[in-house]
Amino acid sequence: MIIDPKVTRLDIFNNGGAIIQREIKLILHQGINDFQIQNIPASFDPNSAEIKLEYLKPEDKQLITLQQTITSLPDRKNVDQEITREKSAANNIISYSIDFTREMREKISDICESSSYRAYADMMGTFDFIIRSKILSGIIVKILYFINDTRIKWSTSLIVKVSDSKKTAEIDGFIIVDNQTGFSYNNVDLGFAIFKLPESTPYSIGVSFSDVNLPEQIQTQFEQNDNFYEDQNIMNKMKRTQRYKQIK
Amino acid sequence: MKANVPTRKKIKLNWFKSKCNLNIEREIKIQYTAINVSYNKISWDVIIRYILVKQGGMKEIPVNSPMTLYKDNLPFLFLSTAGTIGNKIISEDLIDDDIKVDDDVVNINEGIEKVTYEDARDPKEHIEVRTRLDNVTRKITIENKLNDDINLLFDFKQTKDIVFVSSEPEPSEIEEPNYKYQINIPSEQKNSIILEIKAKITTRVTKIKPEFLKKGKQ
Numbered sequence A: 001m002i003i004d005p006k007v008t009r010l011d012i013f014n015n016g017g018a019i020i021q022r023e024i025k026l027i028l029h030q031g032i033n034d035f036q037i038q039n040i041p042a043s044f045d046p047n048s049a050e051i052k053l054e055y056l057k058p059e060d061k062q063l064i065t066l067q068q069t070i071t072s073l074p075d076r077k078n079v080d081q082e083i084t085r086e087k088s089a090a091n092n093i094i095s096y097s098i099d100f101t102r103e104m105r106e107k108i109s110d111i112c113e114s115s116s117y118r119a120y121a122d123m124m125g126t127f128d129f130i131i132r133s134k135i136l137s138g139i140i141v142k143i144l145y146f147i148n149d150t151r152i153k154w155s156t157s158l159i160v161k162v163s164d165s166k167k168t169a170e171i172d173g174f175i176i177v178d179n180q181t182g183f184s185y186n187n188v189d190l191g192f193a194i195f196k197l198p199e200s201t202p203y204s205i206g207v208s209f210s211d212v213n214l215p216e217q218i219q220t221q222f223e224q225n226d227n228f229y230e231d232q233n234i235m236n237k238m239k240r241t242q243r244y245k246q247i248k
Numbered sequence B: 001m002k003a004n005v006p007t008r009k010k011i012k013l014n015w016f017k018s019k020c021n022l023n024i025e026r027e028i029k030i031q032y033t034a035i036n037v038s039y040n041k042i043s044w045d046v047i048i049r050y051i052l053v054k055q056g057g058m059k060e061i062p063v064n065s066p067m068t069l070y071k072d073n074l075p076f077l078f079l080s081t082a083g084t085i086g087n088k089i090i091s092e093d094l095i096d097d098d099i100k101v102d103d104d105v106v107n108i109n110e111g112i113e114k115v116t117y118e119d120a121r122d123p124k125e126h127i128e129v130r131t132r133l134d135n136v137t138r139k140i141t142i143e144n145k146l147n148d149d150i151n152l153l154f155d156f157k158q159t160k161d162i163v164f165v166s167s168e169p170e171p172s173e174i175e176e177p178n179y180k181y182q183i184n185i186p187s188e189q190k191n192s193i194i195l196e197i198k199a200k201i202t203t204r205v206t207k208i209k210p211e212f213l214k215k216g217k218q
Helices: A076-095 A102-117 A214-224 A233-237
Strands: A006-013 A018-028 A031-037 A050-055 A064-072 A126-133 A137-147 A152-162 A168-179 A185-194 A245-247 B002-005 B009-030 B041-044 B047-054 B066-071 B074-085 B088-091 B099-109 B114-119 B125-144 B150-157 B162-168 B173-175 B178-185 B190-208
Touching (some): A152 B009, A168 B002, A168 B047
Antiparallel strands (some): A006 A018, A050 A137, A152 A168, B009 B047, B041 B099, B099 B125, B150 B178
16 A cells, blocks of 8 residues: 655754654554655665654554565666756746746746756655554554755754944844755744764765875875874765754 | 745845954064074065954854954954954954064074984995084064054974074073964064074985995096
């Protein structure tokens, strides 16, 4: 059965990415119940995908069990080809749009614009699960997964009004959420965290490979710089501790 | 907090509103090398940072968050945060263009040169090392071009080649290798520090060993 659980909570990271929590109440039949979740972005991390069952009656715990989850991501090569084709088609449509009426032109522009923004992360991934039930019953299913997409992030903006005495001030803090992904989240509980997703996962969007030939670079720095060991940048290649900080 | 996050849009949410104390820290960091210690004139920058001590609970603000300072309802400074420590919000370091620092050489007493030799790569050559200890006196003048009095920290850091000897006035605090001075400068006034330092000047020249020098035609 295809299901589209509502997004209930979105914890966004300041450096891009988020944890998504979705929830749905399902009716289970006796036997094997197979569900396919809709609207799973291809930027989701299959390793972090998790299903939690909330039983309506305590005795259901013995009778209803999660058998397995099935996750997969679309093939990047095929998706990239598809996106290129769509973009090319959109460009052609725009070239010939001179004959369209104004209303039609706006609609077409919207379609073309969304096509030009489309990236691998806007495609759909697969997240299915199977629940084995010995009875006919209801259950609440909570779904949790990371999205590794730097196009959704948050930042802050501070307005500081300095008093005439210049000794005190008033601060207004704002949070700005920038969602450049192809997905909308309506009426969700928002959470914010200071966190950077690791760049080395195969699911990362926009991994940087700029820092190559490190030993040679270190050697040059050593030869040219008397304060070699004071230079922190050269050590940036080593992994640093990173603690997830939840913003209140 | 609940909100709608539409696709390809930015949304702005109210986060907090709070009163705070505003501290302004100014600092001049001086460190000479064996080369620039004898320059006639050196200009240094005054570093300024704003520290907001927030009332109420602490807020974690990401590094590099934009911060706009308003005075009389008009923005007068755009800067970013450098981090938060407890309930302190610290701005990035900026150069204060309203404080001018001129560092002039007053006197150099060259020491006696000591010559030693080191092995060179070529066995027919050696490196002549000439080392001397110079006594250098420098005068650092700080000019406050602002309409307000300022307090700043003058921080001289000695190195392996440049060593502190004395100063006028005396340092307010010594934390080797740093010599720190708390300075107050009234509006549109100047203040000076005279530093006497010892500089180890070393020159290295690779020369052919005398026994390998060709004798000139007689």
